[in-house]
Amino acid sequence: MLSCNPGPLFQKVMPISPSSEICRDSMISEDAICSLARLIGDPDKARARARKLASLMDQIESEDCEGEVEVFKAAADPCRFRILKLLKEGELCVCEIMAALKKPQSSTSHHLSILREAGLVKERKDGKWSYYRLADGAVIEMVKHARAVKKK
Amino acid sequence: MLSCNPGPLFQKVMPISPSSEICRDSMISEDAICSLARLIGDPDKARARARKLASLMDQIESEDCEGEVEVFKAAADPCRFRILKLLKEGELCVCEIMAALKKPQSSTSHHLSILREAGLVKERKDGKWSYYRLADGAVIEMVKHARAVKKK
DNA sequence: ATTATATATCGGCAAATATTGATATGATCT
DNA sequence: AGATCATATCAATATTTGCCGATATATAAT
Numbered sequence: 001m002l003s004c005n006p007g008p009l010f011q012k013v014m015p016i017s018p019s020s021e022i023c024r025d026s027m028i029s030e031d032a033i034c035s036l037a038r039l040i041g042d043p044d045k046a047r048a049r050a051r052k053l054a055s056l057m058d059q060i061e062s063e064d065c066e067g068e069v070e071v072f073k074a075a076a077d078p079c080r081f082r083i084l085k086l087l088k089e090g091e092l093c094v095c096e097i098m099a100a101l102k103k104p105q106s107s108t109s110h111h112l113s114i115l116r117e118a119g120l121v122k123e124r125k126d127g128k129w130s131y132y133r134l135a136d137g138a139v140i141e142m143v144k145h146a147r148a149v150k151k152k
Numbered sequence: 153m154l155s156c157n158p159g160p161l162f163q164k165v166m167p168i169s170p171s172s173e174i175c176r177d178s179m180i181s182e183d184a185i186c187s188l189a190r191l192i193g194d195p196d197k198a199r200a201r202a203r204k205l206a207s208l209m210d211q212i213e214s215e216d217c218e219g220e221v222e223v224f225k226a227a228a229d230p231c232r233f234r235i236l237k238l239l240k241e242g243e244l245c246v247c248e249i250m251a252a253l254k255k256p257q258s259s260t261s262h263h264l265s266i267l268r269e270a271g272l273v274k275e276r277k278d279g280k281w282s283y284y285r286l287a288d289g290a291v292i293e294m295v296k297h298a299r300a301v302k303k304k
Numbered sequence: 305a306t307t308a309t310a311t312a313t314c315g316g317c318a319a320a321t322a323t324t325g326a327t328a329t330g331a332t333c334t
Numbered sequence: 335a336g337a338t339c340a341t342a343t344c345a346a347t348a349t350t351t352g353c354c355g356a357t358a359t360a361t362a363a364t
Contacts (some may be wrong), residue, residue: 049248056238057252065233067302068295072228077352081217081224083322086208094311096201100209104354111352119301128310128361138300143220145294149271150219150288229322246341258324261342279339280331 025084074118079103080111082133087121088140091133204232227294232263233253235284239273240292243285 043114077083079101086092086100098108115121120139124131132142227233231253238244238252250260264284267273272291276283286292 001274044253052241052246053248053252056241060234060237060252063237065230065237068298069233071298071301072224073231073351076221076224076228078217078221079352081221082212085212085215085217089204089208092205096205100205105311106313106354106356108260108354109310110354113312125311130311136301138297142294142297142301145297146220146223146289148290149223149294205348226308231322257325257341258326258343259322260323261340262322265342281340 059068071120071142073113074120075146077111079107080115081143083115084120084134084139087132087134091124091131093131094127094150095129097132104151165258168200196268223272223294224271226267227271227298231259232267233295234290235263235267236272236295237285239286243276245281245283247281249284 001108029130075084080103083097086097092100092110094105094108097112098105103111112121112123116123116132121132122135124133181238227236234253235249238249244252245256246260249264251255253260255263264273264275268275268284271287273284274287276285
């Protein structure tokens with residue numbers, strides 16, 4: 001996989017080796033260390049970079065990101081994104097959303113359940129009707145920034 | 153599909169019918185009109201609601217949302233989301249990202265290309281190395297709001 | 305009670321996406 | 335030039351996701 005095996009480059013930055021304290025403390029892999037070998041000629045920089053990478057890796061392993069990913073997944077579909085835009089104007093019942101999207105009832109309901117479980121929309125039952133609305137102002141902000149990203 | 157066909161409920165809100173000016177002007181479907189029948193006993197409210205829905209539908213048909221959806225799709229994957237978090241701390245080369253994610257080179261490169269094409273990250277070439285960084289502050293803001301959504 | 309209505313859920317198929325080894329490209333070093 | 339290295343792209347497979355008809359559930363009207 002990694003073509004970056006211990007070789008000439010690696011030898012030159014020996015101060016950072018698999019046996020160094022950076023490796024022991026943070027479980028940083030030999031491959032990772034190895035990739036730092038590109039900083040030839042400056043072992044100090046390489047060491048600093050290894051430390052940084054090590055701390056990033058620790059952070060990544062500890063934090064879970066399933067929640068955020070679920071939110072993005074929910075918004076990452078044309079139908080569901082349109083639903084979010086519809087709901088910006090206020091709450092609507094499934095019937096109306098279905099009509100606006102021109103999708104069958106089962107599809108509409110399914111998309112709504114994904115949005116609901118991800119926390120993007122909230123449901124309010126009233127008799128046999130279900131009304132959906134945006135869960136939070138954060139949803140609108142998120143969409144706004146997504147648009148800003150794409151603008152460039 | 154729609155069980156909401158012209159029936160007793162529909163008859164009661166006849167003022168809003170497929171032949172009304174709302175229908176003609178905005179291509180609002182009979183199904184949509186029909187779904188408004190739930191506002192029985194208040195044709196004025198129903199008419200207002202039909203107009204609102206009609207304008208929402210027009211808006212939805214005209215605006216394209218592919219850009220935003222592409223941004224969300226790019227962020228909606230655990231690997232790619234981790235990459236975004238990694239890059240919050242500054243630019244990294246593919247080699248380091250690959251090491252931090254513990255994914256093969258081809259996967260890492262592929263994910264980076266998706267992030268790049270969606271506009272979330274930028275690339276800088278330096279010799280044989282490619283350095284990636286977040287494209288914009290808007291990316292961080294977007295992630296922040298996604299987290300806020302999930303917090304509840 | 306029976307029927308009609310609004311929504312949710314199931315199930316199977318089709319389309320999209322992720323994964324990864326193999327190969328290609330392009331840069332650097334010897 | 336030839337070898338090595340970092341990254342990108344290709345191609346085949348595996349997994350996930352969307353779609354929609356059929357069915358289930360629950361509420362309200364008759």
